[in-house]
Amino acid sequence: MSLTLAIVGRPNVGKSTLFNRLVGKRLALVDDQPGVTRDLREGEGRLGDLRFTVIDTAGLEDATDDSLQGRMRRLTERAVDMADVCLFMIDARVGVTPTDEMFAEILRKRSKHVILAANKAEGNAADAGVLEAYNLGLGEPVRLSGEHGEGMTDLYAQLMPLADAAAERAVNDAPETDIELDEDGEGEAPQITAAKPLQVAVVGRPNAGKSTLINKIVGEDRLLTGPEAGITRDAISLRIDWADPDGDSMPMRIFDTAGMRKKAKVQEKLEKLSVSDGLRAVKFAEVVVVLLDAAIPFEQQDLRIADLAEREGRAVVVAVNKWDIEEDKQEKLRDLKESFERLLPQLRGAPLVTVSAKTGRGLERLRAAILRAHDVWNRRVPTAALNRWLTAMLEQHPPPAPQGRRIKLRYMTQAKTRPPGFVVMCSHPDKMPDSYTRYLVNGLREDFDMPGTPIRLTLRGQGDKNPYKGRRKKNAGALAKHLKGRA
Numbered sequence: 504m505s506l507t508l509a510i511v512g513r514p515n516v517g518k519s520t521l522f523n524r525l526v527g528k529r530l531a532l533v534d535d536q537p538g539v540t541r542d543l544r545e546g547e548g549r550l551g552d553l554r555f556t557v558i559d560t561a562g563l564e565d566a567t568d569d570s571l572q573g574r575m576r577r578l579t580e581r582a583v584d585m586a587d588v589c590l591f592m593i594d595a596r597v598g599v600t601p602t603d604e605m606f607a608e609i610l611r612k613r614s615k616h617v618i619l620a621a622n623k624a625e626g627n628a629a630d631a632g633v634l635e636a637y638n639l640g641l642g643e644p645v646r647l648s649g650e651h652g653e654g655m656t657d658l659y660a661q662l663m664p665l666a667d668a669a670a671e672r673a674v675n676d677a678p679e680t681d682i683e684l685d686e687d688g689e690g691e692a693p694q695i696t697a698a699k700p701l702q703v704a705v706v707g708r709p710n711a712g713k714s715t716l717i718n719k720i721v722g723e724d725r726l727l728t729g730p731e732a733g734i735t736r737d738a739i740s741l742r743i744d745w746a747d748p749d750g751d752s753m754p755m756r757i758f759d760t761a762g763m764r765k766k767a768k769v770q771e772k773l774e775k776l777s778v779s780d781g782l783r784a785v786k787f788a789e790v791v792v793v794l795l796d797a798a799i800p801f802e803q804q805d806l807r808i809a810d811l812a813e814r815e816g817r818a819v820v821v822a823v824n825k826w827d828i829e830e831d832k833q834e835k836l837r838d839l840k841e842s843f844e845r846l847l848p849q850l851r852g853a854p855l856v857t858v859s860a861k862t863g864r865g866l867e868r869l870r871a872a873i874l875r876a877h878d879v880w881n882r883r884v885p886t887a888a889l890n891r892w893l894t895a896m897l898e899q900h901p902p903p904a905p906q907g908r909r910i911k912l913r914y915m916t917q918a919k920t921r922p923p924g925f926v927v928m929c930s931h932p933d934k935m936p937d938s939y940t941r942y943l944v945n946g947l948r949e950d951f952d953m954p955g956t957p958i959r960l961t962l963r964g965q966g967d968k969n970p971y972k973g974r975r976k977k978n979a980g981a982l983a984k985h986l987k988g989r990a
Contacts, residue, residue, distance in 0.1 A: 506555040506669040509586035514562025516594045517622040521649030522559035589614040595621035595629035607639040619644040678789040700754035704788035712824040716860035758784040790818045818880035827859035852954025924959035932962035
C-alpha cells in the first residue's frame with residue numbers, strides 16, 4: 504500500500520463515517536455532536552481493487568495556540584504533510600462556510616493533491632451545497648454519502664491515477680532486493696549511479712545525534728537540530744555526493760528519521776506517526792546505520808531497531824556517536840565490541856564505527872563501513888566453492904540423526920543476493936535443528952567473508968530439483984558409447 508489518503512475537514516462533516524466505510528470496520532467513534540475525533544487514526548483502506556492507507560483526522564478549527572483545538576489542528580496539518588492525497592470534505596447540506604474557505608486556502612499551499620468531496624449529498628437538499636463547492640477552486644467536487652455508500656465509484660475514479668503514480672514512485676524509490684542468481688552464482692548487480700543512488704537510513708533513539716551527523720556529512724545545516732529530544736518528526740531524505748579524501752564521490756540518498764522510543768513510551772500520536780515514518784525509511788534503505796549514544800549504548804530499543812533492519816534483510820552499520828566526550832576510549836571500545844557480539848549475534852561482524860557528529864571525526868571510517876557493508880550485501884559465492892565448503896563442514900561436524908536416521912546434506916547453491924540467500928538440498932529438512940542451521944550460517948559468514956550482513960539459509964527436501972542429479976550416470980553412458988564407437 505504505497506498511497507496515503509488523509510480525510511480532512513471541519514468538525515462534523517462525516518470524516519469518521521467515511522473512514523469506517525473505507526476500512527470496512529467501525530474503528531472510529533461516530534456521533535452527531537462535533538469534535539468526537541481528536542487523535543489521528545490510521546487504517547487499511549479498500550475501494551474496489553485499490554489498497555491504500557487512510558488517516559482519519561480531527562476536525563480543522565481556527566485555533567493556532569496551545570489549546571486542545573490548536574494541538575488537534577497541528578496534528579491534522581502533520582497528517583496533511585505526510586499524506587499523498589487529502590480528501591477535503593464539506594457538508595453539502597450546510598454548504599461552504601468561511602472555515603471551509605480558510606482551510607481550502609491552506610490545503611492549496613500544503614497538500615500535494617486535494618480531492619474535494621461534498622458529503623451528505625444524498626437527495627435534492629444537497630444540490631445547492633454541491634454547486635457552492637465549486638467556488639472553493641479545488642476542482643469538481645465528488646458527491647458522497649459516507650453513511651449510505653453513495654459516490655464511491657466517483658471517488659475510485661479520482662484515486663486510481665494517483666494510486667498508480669504513488670505505486671510507480673514506490674517502485675523507483677525502493678531498493679532492488681532478493682536478486683536471483685543462476686546456478687553459477689552469477690547475476691546482474693544494480694549499479695550505484697546518480698539516477699539510482701545508494702540508499703542509507705540513519706536510525707536510532709531520540710537525541711542520539713542523527714540530524715547533526717547528517718548535517719556534518721552534507722556540510723551545511725540542512726536539518727533542524729537542538730538539545731531537545733524528538734525534534735525530527737519526518738523521515739527526510741537528502742540527495743548527496745559523499746566524497747572520500749581522494750575526491751572519489753559516491754551518490755547517496757540519506758534518510759534522517761525520527762527517534763524511535765520504546766512502544767510503551769510513545770503516547771503522543773504525532774510521535775507514533777513519526778516512528779512509523781522511520782520504519783518505512785528502513786524498508787526503503789539498502790544500508791541502515793544504527794546510531795548509538797556512547798553514554799548509553801545498546802539499550803533495549805537500540806537492539807530492537809538493529810533486529811528490525813536485519814529482519815528486513817538490510818545491510819547494517821553500527822555507529823557510536825558523541826565519541827569526542829568519551830574519556831577512556833580504549834576500554835569503552837572494548838566493552839562496546841563485547842556487548843555487540845553478545846547482544847546481536849545475528850549481526851556478528853557488522854562494522855562498528857566510532858564517530859563525533861559535532862566535530863566530524865570518524866566520518867571517513869563511517870563512509871568506508873557503509874560501502875563495505877553494501878559490498879558484502881551483494882556478495883556472490885560460486886557453487887563449486889560452496890559445495891567444497893559444505894563437504895568440509897559436514898566432516899568437521901556431521902548433522903544430527905533424529906530417531907537414528909542421519910540427515911543428509913547433498914548439494915548447496917546461492918540463489919539470491921541483497922541479502923545473500925543460500926539453498927541446501929537435504930533429506931528431512933523439517934527435522935533439522937536450529938542450532939545446526941546457525942552453525943552453517945556462522946560458517947558461511949566467517950569462511951566467505953560476509954560479516955554483519957543478514958544471511959538467509961533455506962533447506963529443501965529431496966523432491967526439489969537437484970541440478971547435479973543424473974549427470975554422473977549420463978556422463979558415464981556417454982563415455983561408454985564413445986569407447987564402444989572407437990572399438
